[in-house]
Amino acid sequence: MKTSGNIITAAVLAAFALLGVMVVIGHQSRQRLVEQNLQLQERLEELTMEEKRSAVMQRVNAQMEEIANEERRISDEQREEAIEQKTVADEMRRKAEAERQNALVAEQRALEASEVAQSQRRIAEQQRSEAEQSKRVADTLTYISLARTLGQAAITQFKAGNNEIADLLTQTACLFTTRYHGDIYYPTVYQALATASQNETVWNKHKGSITDIAFSDNKSAYMVTCSTYGEIIKHTHYAGNQLTSETLVSNPHYDFRDIFIDRTANVIYALSRSGHLIVIDPDKKVHVITVNIQNLKELDNTGRQFIIFGEEGMALLDTEKLAIVEEKKLPFQIECASRSNNYPIIFDRQGRMHIVKSFSNIITSPVPFKGQVTSYTESKDLTAFGMSDGSINIINSKGQKTRLVGHLSRISKVKADGYRLYSSSYDGTLNLWLTNSAKIAPMPLFTTKGWIINFTFDLQMHFVWSGDQKGNLTRALISVPEMQKRLQTKLKRNMTHEEWNYYIGRNVPYEKVMK
Numbered sequence: 001m002k003t004s005g006n007i008i009t010a011a012v013l014a015a016f017a018l019l020g021v022m023v024v025i026g027h028q029s030r031q032r033l034v035e036q037n038l039q040l041q042e043r044l045e046e047l048t049m050e051e052k053r054s055a056v057m058q059r060v061n062a063q064m065e066e067i068a069n070e071e072r073r074i075s076d077e078q079r080e081e082a083i084e085q086k087t088v089a090d091e092m093r094r095k096a097e098a099e100r101q102n103a104l105v106a107e108q109r110a111l112e113a114s115e116v117a118q119s120q121r122r123i124a125e126q127q128r129s130e131a132e133q134s135k136r137v138a139d140t141l142t143y144i145s146l147a148r149t150l151g152q153a154a155i156t157q158f159k160a161g162n163n164e165i166a167d168l169l170t171q172t173a174c175l176f177t178t179r180y181h182g183d184i185y186y187p188t189v190y191q192a193l194a195t196a197s198q199n200e201t202v203w204n205k206h207k208g209s210i211t212d213i214a215f216s217d218n219k220s221a222y223m224v225t226c227s228t229y230g231e232i233i234k235h236t237h238y239a240g241n242q243l244t245s246e247t248l249v250s251n252p253h254y255d256f257r258d259i260f261i262d263r264t265a266n267v268i269y270a271l272s273r274s275g276h277l278i279v280i281d282p283d284k285k286v287h288v289i290t291v292n293i294q295n296l297k298e299l300d301n302t303g304r305q306f307i308i309f310g311e312e313g314m315a316l317l318d319t320e321k322l323a324i325v326e327e328k329k330l331p332f333q334i335e336c337a338s339r340s341n342n343y344p345i346i347f348d349r350q351g352r353m354h355i356v357k358s359f360s361n362i363i364t365s366p367v368p369f370k371g372q373v374t375s376y377t378e379s380k381d382l383t384a385f386g387m388s389d390g391s392i393n394i395i396n397s398k399g400q401k402t403r404l405v406g407h408l409s410r411i412s413k414v415k416a417d418g419y420r421l422y423s424s425s426y427d428g429t430l431n432l433w434l435t436n437s438a439k440i441a442p443m444p445l446f447t448t449k450g451w452i453i454n455f456t457f458d459l460q461m462h463f464v465w466s467g468d469q470k471g472n473l474t475r476a477l478i479s480v481p482e483m484q485k486r487l488q489t490k491l492k493r494n495m496t497h498e499e500w501n502y503y504i505g506r507n508v509p510y511e512k513v514m515k
Helices: 002-160 163-179 187-196 480-490 497-503
Strands: 200-204 210-215 223-227 231-237 244-250 256-262 267-272 276-280 286-290 296-301 305-310 313-318 323-329 334-340 343-348 352-358 361-366 373-378 382-387 391-396 401-405 411-417 420-425 429-434 442-447 452-457 463-468 472-477
Touching (some): 002 163, 163 187, 187 480, 244 276, 256 296, 267 296, 276 296, 286 323, 305 334, 305 343, 343 373, 391 411, 420 452, 429 452
Antiparallel strands (some): 200 472, 210 223, 256 267, 267 276, 334 343, 343 352, 382 391, 391 401, 420 429, 452 463, 463 472
């Protein structure tokens, strides 16, 4: 029984234990259900909120879709409008391009038309210019020709003694020549001007033949002349027709052939054919130096030393010591001496010329012309050889050779001034040659009754001075401006209209020629 009670007790206890377990399990299950309910409620609330949000999002999406649709519709409309505008713009651009092309074509045509017009204008201007030039040339030739004719008429009137009308004709000839750029040295014009200006003055100052003339500088303002009679004369005033002279040396044992003034030291050197060199210092003291060379002819200044030439040799003079330092005999006879390219040049009697590079260096070559050279000169425009037969051979800057004939006897001196060549001769004539002329003819400046031995120019190139065999010293005006000044001072009136019409012509407008 006791065992059964134990069993029941155990069973009851087991039942209570099971019940307790079941209560615990039930409680736990209920707790889990509560928690699940809570979780479900929270999930439900979340789903509800999500649903609400979804509904809101749907509404928003619907609104956004509606907005997007509206925007798409507007965009489509704008695109269609843009397409239409682009089409319109393309059409306008096409039309604009077509108009631009048309404008370019029109512009090109306008440019072509402008070029044609300018070309025609240029042609017209060229034709007008040529016509004006032709007229100017015609006028120039007409007036230059008229001037030369008037010069000849003036010379004729001078010869007839009608000096007043001759002066007026000369002035008109000079006026037309200068205005139309003619050559004032044309023979008829220049000779008329020289005659009108009364350009020649003669003084008899020497007993012997005047062989050379030399000028000092402008400050000292004097010139010296020498003669074959052993005279050296100093002239200190030669304005107008007055010539104030002073004899420095007068000794017939001397035969002076060349004279030189050292303008720096104011010393005068005179070379005598007798074998003596006379030196006159600034105090007029005379020094005599003997040279052992026969028949002295020329004195060449080479700086502080002079080369003295005689017929058969040469000597070297030291101007500081006033002594001959070297002498040299030559294997030929010297006819004349001059300068070429700043070197002394001598001509012998065998048709040769010799350039003296130094006292010991002489270069010999044949003269390019036949005959005896008696004088020589050169300039940038020409080289001239005066000959013993009275002819002159020239070589111009182009190398062309020409023989000039105009003197009747030996050429005593030639001197070049550019293209103008001056020459003197034993025939007593001093000629001017215009070597740039097509036909070169002599233009006599003056004529004396004796041989012209030498001539030179003053420092201003206003006058040419010459000495002749009879001891006459002749001065002739060669400066055109000075001649024109003299002529202007002589004029007392203008031409009358009747004189103008007679000598010049009715077709030439009347002018007053007197200033």
